[in-house]
Amino acid sequence: MVLLLNNDEVEKSLRIDDCLKTLERAYKDLSNARAINRPRTHTFTPTSKEGTFHLFKTIEGGSPGLGVFALRINSELWTAPTNGSPRVKKVPAVADGRYTEFIMLFSVENGQLLAILPDGYIQKMRVAMTHALASKYLARNDAQTLGLFGSGWQASAQALVQSKVGGIKRIKVYSPTAEHRQRFAKQMEKLLRIEVRAMDEPSEVMREADIVIAATDSLTPVIRHQWLEEGMHLSSVRAWSEIEKADVVLLLVDAGVGVTSQDLK
Numbered sequence: 001m002v003l004l005l006n007n008d009e010v011e012k013s014l015r016i017d018d019c020l021k022t023l024e025r026a027y028k029d030l031s032n033a034r035a036i037n038r039p040r041t042h043t044f045t046p047t048s049k050e051g052t053f054h055l056f057k058t059i060e061g062g063s064p065g066l067g068v069f070a071l072r073i074n075s076e077l078w079t080a081p082t083n084g085s086p087r088v089k090k091v092p093a094v095a096d097g098r099y100t101e102f103i104m105l106f107s108v109e110n111g112q113l114l115a116i117l118p119d120g121y122i123q124k125m126r127v128a129m130t131h132a133l134a135s136k137y138l139a140r141n142d143a144q145t146l147g148l149f150g151s152g153w154q155a156s157a158q159a160l161v162q163s164k165v166g167g168i169k170r171i172k173v174y175s176p177t178a179e180h181r182q183r184f185a186k187q188m189e190k191l192l193r194i195e196v197r198a199m200d201e202p203s204e205v206m207r208e209a210d211i212v213i214a215a216t217d218s219l220t221p222v223i224r225h226q227w228l229e230e231g232m233h234l235s236s237v238r239a240w241s242e243i244e245k246a247d248v249v250l251l252l253v254d255a256g257v258g259v260t261s262q263d264l265k
Contacts, residue, residue: 102116142210215237
């Protein structure tokens with residue numbers, strides 16, 4: 001029988017510690033050629049609305065150790081950058097405001113379809129936990145301060161996971177809109193029960209921070225080399241645009257990247 005789950009059921013089922021252990025095992029198996037991963041494909045189709053295009057995206061991979069093969073499918077509408085809006089934006093075009101994104105899990109032992117679940121909550125937590133693994137191996141053992149760029153959906157997951165598994169005791173956050181960053185700080189401080197401060201300048205996020213994470217939709221760098229401090233660990237959701245310049249990438253896993261400050265200039 002195929003298991004059908006919604007986002008609420010996925011959220012109730014996932015445990016951060018269990019997910020981190022499973023994700024770490026999968027990456028180790030992948031590095032040892034005991035798991036398989038096909039890079040994502042993106043197929044773009046023009047639509048009848050100028051400046052809007054359809055994106056069909058697939059990602060797939062299997063782990064014999066976990067006994068499953070996963071296929072992720074995204075069918076989305078995006079708007080192209082314009083002079084007034086220099087960022088690409090995903091459009092919730094379905095009538096109820098949702099996106100068409102889901103995952104199918106198959107057994108590698110008999111090929112059976114095991115489950116179908118939305119690629120919503122699990123997607124943002126997977127990204128956040130990937131960055132937590134980077135912090136585990138690259139950040140200082142006594143890291144306590146997290147500098148966070150971004151105050152949206154993905155940034156909330158980064159704050160949650162880093163505070164739960166990394167010993168983070170305070171968070172400094174910046175995003176361009178003051179109202180957004182202030183609301184984020186208030187909500188996350190209440191949820192996490194640690195100090196969360198909204199910063200008025202982006203450079204303040206990185207001052208005396210042990211770990212710095214960029215979780216934005218920016219197409220230009222938000223992490224500047226002149227703000228780096230010795231021993232600082234940097235992690236980026238959009239590695240190709242959020243970090244100003246990197247000479248050496250120490251860890252690159254899917255959409256996440258981890259580097260240390262001496263690697264950037």
